[in-house]
Amino acid sequence: xxxxxxxxxxxxxxxxxxxxxxxxxxxxxxxxxxxxxxxxxxxxxxxxxxxxxxxxxxxxxxxxxxxxxxxxxxxxxxxxxxxxxxxxxxxxxxxxxxxxxxxxxxxxxxxxxxxxxxxxxxxxxxxxxxxxxxxxxxxxxxxxxxxxxxxxxxxxxxxxxxxxxxxxxxxxxxxxxxxxxxxxxxxxxxxxxxxxxxxxxxxxxxxxxxxxxxxxxxxxxxxxxxxxxxxxxxxxxxxxxxxxxxxxxxxxxxxxxxxxxx
Amino acid sequence: xxxxxxxxxxxxxxxxxxxxxxxxxxxxxxxxxxxxxxxxxxxxxxxxxxxxxxxxxxxxxxxxxxxxxxxxxxxxxxxxxxxxxxxxxxxxxxxxxxxxxxxxxxxxxxxxxxxxxxxxxxxxxxxxxxxxxxxxxxxxxxxxxxxxxxxxxxxxxxxxxxxxxxxxxxxxxxxxxxxxxxxxxxxxxxxxxxxxxxxxxxxxxxxxxxxxxxxxxxxxxxxxxxxxxxxxxxxxxxxxxxxxxxxxxxxxxxxxxxxxxxxxxxxxxxxxxxxxxxxxxxxxxxxxxxxxxxxxxxxxxxxxxxxxxxxxxxxxxxxxxxx
Numbered sequence: 001x002x003x004x005x006x007x008x009x010x011x012x013x014x015x016x017x018x019x020x021x022x023x024x025x026x027x028x029x030x031x032x033x034x035x036x037x038x039x040x041x042x043x044x045x046x047x048x049x050x051x052x053x054x055x056x057x058x059x060x061x062x063x064x065x066x067x068x069x070x071x072x073x074x075x076x077x078x079x080x081x082x083x084x085x086x087x088x089x090x091x092x093x094x095x096x097x098x099x100x101x102x103x104x105x106x107x108x109x110x111x112x113x114x115x116x117x118x119x120x121x122x123x124x125x126x127x128x129x130x131x132x133x134x135x136x137x138x139x140x141x142x143x144x145x146x147x148x149x150x151x152x153x154x155x156x157x158x159x160x161x162x163x164x165x166x167x168x169x170x171x172x173x174x175x176x177x178x179x180x181x182x183x184x185x186x187x188x189x190x191x192x193x194x195x196x197x198x199x200x201x202x203x204x205x206x207x208x209x210x211x212x213x214x215x216x217x218x219x220x221x222x223x224x225x226x227x228x229x230x231x232x233x234x235x236x237x238x239x240x241x242x243x244x245x246x247x248x249x250x251x252x253x254x255x256x257x258x259x260x261x262x
Numbered sequence: 263x264x265x266x267x268x269x270x271x272x273x274x275x276x277x278x279x280x281x282x283x284x285x286x287x288x289x290x291x292x293x294x295x296x297x298x299x300x301x302x303x304x305x306x307x308x309x310x311x312x313x314x315x316x317x318x319x320x321x322x323x324x325x326x327x328x329x330x331x332x333x334x335x336x337x338x339x340x341x342x343x344x345x346x347x348x349x350x351x352x353x354x355x356x357x358x359x360x361x362x363x364x365x366x367x368x369x370x371x372x373x374x375x376x377x378x379x380x381x382x383x384x385x386x387x388x389x390x391x392x393x394x395x396x397x398x399x400x401x402x403x404x405x406x407x408x409x410x411x412x413x414x415x416x417x418x419x420x421x422x423x424x425x426x427x428x429x430x431x432x433x434x435x436x437x438x439x440x441x442x443x444x445x446x447x448x449x450x451x452x453x454x455x456x457x458x459x460x461x462x463x464x465x466x467x468x469x470x471x472x473x474x475x476x477x478x479x480x481x482x483x484x485x486x487x488x489x490x491x492x493x494x495x496x497x498x499x500x501x502x503x504x505x506x507x508x509x510x511x512x513x514x515x516x517x518x519x520x521x522x523x524x525x526x527x528x529x530x531x532x533x534x535x536x537x538x539x540x541x542x543x544x545x546x547x548x549x550x551x552x553x554x555x556x557x558x559x560x561x562x563x564x565x566x567x568x569x570x571x572x573x574x575x576x577x578x579x580x581x582x583x584x585x
Contacts, residue, residue, distance in 0.1 A: 041484070057557055057569040058512070058529050 014114030032069035054225035067221035068190025081115035082160030116153035148223035152216035158243035165250025212239035289316035290573025297572035310346035392430035415442035494536035530557035538579035549576035
């Protein structure tokens, strides 16, 4: 019973934080929309795409980058959630949270679930606005993408949690931007298909191919077109477990980094 | 006895085989072949060799034979669509590019690109009935539904030439924009539409007076106007909506045939050229020359659904019902 209470409290706190930070919601929407409506518009005709699965015919560049931008929202939110944990640590509210008489992994999972649910809401808001601009996917795609978004959101949230256990101060978050978000986003299939990367450099292609964010984007891309990409599913699941384990280890009071620092 | 056994086994075979789906036939200009697309599975089921550089393609009204303009063989070939066998060639004049079958199902009107003439061939006697001097580089061909008027458009003279099919003589010439490619009679033959590739327009004529009634322009966002080159076009049931292939802009335009307004654009393959509908006109198949494929467009939702690889430089398309 107390487990559920804690879960509810943590998710409610995430939701409250979200409701109170309307600017954050807007910023999270504006970022992918700028990419979609400004950046992609210029490439609309310039970038000739050949037909690659899951697409059955030629598509505009806007259509191509929609899954990548869904991934971008999840990625930024995952990191934002990590940032809030660092903030909590500085303010002292984390101490309260971590002293709850429940396993640490449960508290982290609750936090992760709350953050992912909010990310998914933002992705749907983004997809709705994209649809208003005529950039759509098959109708059922909006339903089948939900589990893909949830898994990708959990993976990126877990990565954020793992990172947050290593970052002591708020100021260091800029480093996360430079060394995690940007490489993860740009070295993936979010903006260009992998075969396009291979044309310029095999090494670049190989880096993109092992980047878990690539697989998260591909999982979302295929799910939007009612298809399952098993390889991407495997990769994302493994990455989620690995990042999750790292986060639990990072926050473990016995062996974790927190104690060492204290 | 043997004959009965054979007939029975043939019948058994026919029953055992699933019903054949309708087909779209596509001429591949650079491969000297025809790709046959099964409308149900949307896959190429047959590739049939033809003469050199096949372009225009049309079926006889009863679909018993298919006529193919083999431009570099200087012939119109007549093929059995069941077997893919060339039955015979028709005399066509030099470099036949496009043609149209007269409603009498007997006379073919053929544009001879290099000779500046339109040749009329009787498909039964296999003889040239008439040769009519027209403008330089004739291409687009159309015959009115009542069969009284034939149209040839000439690419270099930039004209639509109006031919009286009784006398096989010109009775009017009307100017259109640069390089006219394709012509069609619509609305029970009261209107004539002519596309101009370089001019980037479609000119609509009133057939009775041969006067210009409207001009349709295309304006694609993000695409240079030079690449917007209207070529082939087809109409939905009731001639309400026209789909226009815009060549190297890689898009189809959807035009309201009443108001002459462009409603939207659909992305298809590269250098979209001609197109054909299925039986109920719910699906449209476009030939994309440079990308070597055919895009299937859903007419109701106006979206491209699938693109199918065919031969090199697909040019013309024609529908063949099989049931």
